Amino acid sequence: MINYEIFERGDKMSYSTAFSHALSIVVYTAVKIDEGVTEYVSARQLSEQINIPNPTVVKILQSLNRFGLITTKEGAGGGIRLSKGAKDITVYDVFSAIEVDRPLFKFSLPSTLNDDKSRHVGQNIQHVLSQAEKDMKKTLQSTTISDLY
Known part of the structure; x- marks a missing residue:
């Protein structure tokens, strides 16, 4: 049985809270503008x-x-608005603007584990994590901002 720490400290999930903040900002903006509360x-x-x-x-x-998801207007009554309709922006678009190709999982075997069994286990772990990330991105791509409200 292999007994070792898979992830080094700080290398677990690497997406930032900025993504969830950005999603909140985009949805809030879409709702307020769609409701006619404000233009910006x-x-x-x-x-x-x-x-x-x-x-x-x-x-x-x-x-x-x-990333081209918002437009801005300076001055009184200014602010931001979405550059296109909420039905035309996916959650993945927001994700991409914030995370810019950063991987969700950072996995590497400790250099001391270089035997065949450890490499095989490492490849299997990498495959599972990679598939999980692909599945997550597919879900984000199929969900629009308008689907969220």
Whole structure:
């Protein structure tokens, strides 16, 4: 029986909380605009209503803007809005804007485990984790923002 620590400290799941914050921001913005409450949502409003620190909101908005998911308007009455309809933006789009190809799982065998059995186990673990990530991304790709509200 192989007895070793699979993950080194800090290498478990690597996606940041920024993804869930970004998803909250995008859904909140879509809902407020769809309800006709406002034409643009300010960063301050997002920070206050979703309870995310303003500097974090600003960083997330920069990522969403860079990925083309939001547009911005300066000045009074300005803020952000989605660049296309909520039915045309997937949860995966938001995920991609924030995580930018970062893997969910970081797995590696300790260098001391280099026998055939350990390599075989490592390959099996890597395969399972890779498949889990593919399945998760497929689900995110099939879910739109409008599906969430």
